[in-house]
Amino acid sequence: MRVTLSMEQSLPAVPAVDDHHVDRRRYPDGVAFMDGQYLPMSEAKISVLDWGFLHSDATYDTVHVWNGRFFRLDLHLDRFFRGIERLRMELPYDREKIASILNNCVALSGHRSAYVEMICTRGSSPTFSRDPRQAENRFMAFAVPFGSVANKEQLERGLHVAISETIRIPPKSIDPSIKNYHWLDLVKGLFDAYERGAETALILDTNGYVAEGPGFNVFVVKDGSLRTPAFGVLPGITRRTVFDLCAVMGLSATAADVSRAEIKAADEVFITSTAGGIMPVTRIDGTAIANGLVGSITRRLMDLYWHKHDDPAWSTAVAYP
Ligand SMILES: *Cc1c(COP(=O)(O)O)cnc(C)c1O
Numbered sequence: 001m002r003v004t005l006s007m008e009q010s011l012p013a014v015p016a017v018d019d020h021h022v023d024r025r026r027y028p029d030g031v032a033f034m035d036g037q038y039l040p041m042s043e044a045k046i047s048v049l050d051w052g053f054l055h056s057d058a059t060y061d062t063v064h065v066w067n068g069r070f071f072r073l074d075l076h077l078d079r080f081f082r083g084i085e086r087l088r089m090e091l092p093y094d095r096e097k098i099a100s101i102l103n104n105c106v107a108l109s110g111h112r113s114a115y116v117e118m119i120c121t122r123g124s125s126p127t128f129s130r131d132p133r134q135a136e137n138r139f140m141a142f143a144v145p146f147g148s149v150a151n152k153e154q155l156e157r158g159l160h161v162a163i164s165e166t167i168r169i170p171p172k173s174i175d176p177s178i179k180n181y182h183w184l185d186l187v188k189g190l191f192d193a194y195e196r197g198a199e200t201a202l203i204l205d206t207n208g209y210v211a212e213g214p215g216f217n218v219f220v221v222k223d224g225s226l227r228t229p230a231f232g233v234l235p236g237i238t239r240r241t242v243f244d245l246c247a248v249m250g251l252s253a254t255a256a257d258v259s260r261a262e263i264k265a266a267d268e269v270f271i272t273s274t275a276g277g278i279m280p281v282t283r284i285d286g287t288a289i290a291n292g293l294v295g296s297i298t299r300r301l302m303d304l305y306w307h308k309h310d311d312p313a314w315s316t317a318v319a320y321p
Contacts, residue, residue: 011104011107011108011321012037012038012104012108013038014031014038014039014040014108015037015039015040015043026042027040027041027042028041028144028145029041029109029111029144029145030105030109030111030114030142030143030144030145031104031105031106031108031109031142031143032044032105032140032141032142032143033101033104033105033139033140033141033142034046034138034140035138038104038105038108041142041144044140044142046121046138046140047124049124049128050121050122050123050124050138051121051122051123051124051132051135052119052121052122052123052138052181053121055122056180056181056182057087057121057122057132058119058120058121058122058180058181059080059083059084059087059089059119059120059178059179059180060080060117060118060119060120060179060180060181061076061077061079061080061083061117061118061179062076062115062116062117062118062179062274062275063076063102063116063118063237063274064113064114064115064116064146064274064275065106065111065112065113065114065116065143065146065318066113066146066306066309066315067112067113067309067310068112068317068318068320069309069310069315069316069317069318070102070103070106070116070315070316070317070318071274071308071309071314071315072237072241072314072315073099073102073315073316075237075240076118076237076274077095077098077099079179079235079237080098080118080120080179081095082178083120083178083179083180084120086175086178087120087122087178088132088133089120089122089137090137091120091137091139092139093139098118098139098141101118101141102116102118102141102143103318103319105141105142105143106143106318107318107319107320107321108143109143109144110320111143111144111145111146113145113146114143114144114145114146115143115144115145115146115147115274115275116141116142116143117141117142118139118140118141119139119140119141120137120138120139121137121138121140122135122137123135123136123137123138124136147275147276148275148276148277148279149200149215149216149271149273149275149276149279150271150276150279154199154279155276155279155280156294157282157294158280158281158282158283158289158292158293158294159199159200159271159279159280159281159282159283160197160198160199160281160282160283160284160286161193161198161199161200161201161202161213161269161271161281161283161284161285162192162193162196162197162198162200162201162202162284162285163201163202163203163204163210163260163263163284163285164188164189164192164193164201164202164203164204165192165204166185166186166188166189166192166201166203166204167185167203167204167205167206168185168186168203168204168205168206168211168212168232168233169182169185170206170232171206171231171232176232176233176234177234177235179234183214185203186201186203186213186214186215187214189201189202189203189213189214190214196285196286197286198283198285198286200213200214200216200271201213201214202218202263202284204260205229205231205232205233206232207231207257208259208260209229209231209257209258209259209260210229210258210259210260210263211229211231211232211233212229212232212233212234213271215273215275216236216238216271216272216273216275216276216279217229217233217234217236217238217239217271217272217273218258218263218269218270218271218272218281219239219242219253219269219270219271219272220258220262220263220266220268220269221266221267221268221269221270221295221297221298222262222265222266222267223267224251224252224297225251225252225253225254226242226246226251226252226253226254226297227253227254227255227256227258228242228253228254228255228258229255229256229257229258230255230256230257231257236272236273236274237274238272238273238274238277238278238305239272241272241305241308242272242278242301242305245301245304245305245308246301248304249300249301249304251297263284264284264285264287264289266289266290267289267290267295267297268280268289268290268294268295268296268297268298269281269282269284269289270295270298270301277302277305277306278298278301278302278305280294280295280298280299280302282294
């Protein structure tokens with residue numbers, strides 16, 4: 001990827017990369033922001049001494065851009081800033097500056113549909129102190145092509161999911177409402193699922209109820225009402241959006257425990273993530289959900305979800321050069 005901008009354009013330039021040092025094909029086509037500069041993805045690197053890397057001491061958020069518009073950016077920024085505060089981190093940038101950095105990453109990348117991540121790590125201390133209070137926190141962001149948990153075929157026929165025996169990290173250990181990189185439980189769930197011939201995983205909460213999967217929440221539909229786990233999960237913006245869509249469509253939706261038996265006996269199941277939106281599940285642990293086809297409520301929600309991406313009340317235009 002090479003971003004070239006003429007002088008009249010107000011966006012900062014992204015330097016060209018020396019091809020001798022980096023195999024750029026190994027990096028997605030995109031633009032990152034780090035240490036005050038915009039860089040091609042292949043150049044965006046952090047120190048191995050950053051606590052974000054050494055201790056997963058970081059929070060992040062992911063927002064997407066669809067047809068040149070950010071979807072629900074304010075909600076993502078709210079969640080990101082709340083996480084930073086709860087983790088006692090500080091950023092040198094305010095909310096407006098971060099919104100403009102995200103905009104610039106997308107604009108410089110040229111992508112009309114993008115996956116945009118903002119990250120704050122603990123960083124490291126200039127004296128290598130073990131005291132997290134001495135660390136200089138770091139902010140970085142990037143925009144790469146839009147990616148989805150489910151591919152086109154899976155979106156049409158529904159995902160095959162396995163419920164892993166793995167327990168989600170307890171909320172009393174790690175607050176799940178702060179978006180984090182403590183993913184060893186989720187990754188173990190994925191390997192469990194692959195071993196059982198499934199495409200992705202759901203893992204359980206500390207009480208044995210269904211919690212969530214690697215980067216997504218889950219909903220069940222039964223007798224026309226929706227339910228999503230309330231405990232031990234990241235409150236997803238797509239999950240929240242489903243509640244808002246249900247209000248528009250006159251459907252009832254609640255957050256409450258979902259047992260393994262209940263999810264298998266549901267009329268419809270779907271998962272939600274910024275990486276893919278609302279994605280149907282038609283098979284759990286090898287057994288079809290209802291008739292094994294994507295359900296009608298799921299379809300209606302998917303349609304309205306994508307329709308809302310053009311609505312100025314739900315989305316903001318990227319300022320391309
Ligand atoms: C990001 C994430 C989700 C989904 O949240 P969205 O805001 O809808 O993308 C669900 N679970 C976990 C663990 C996550 O990290």
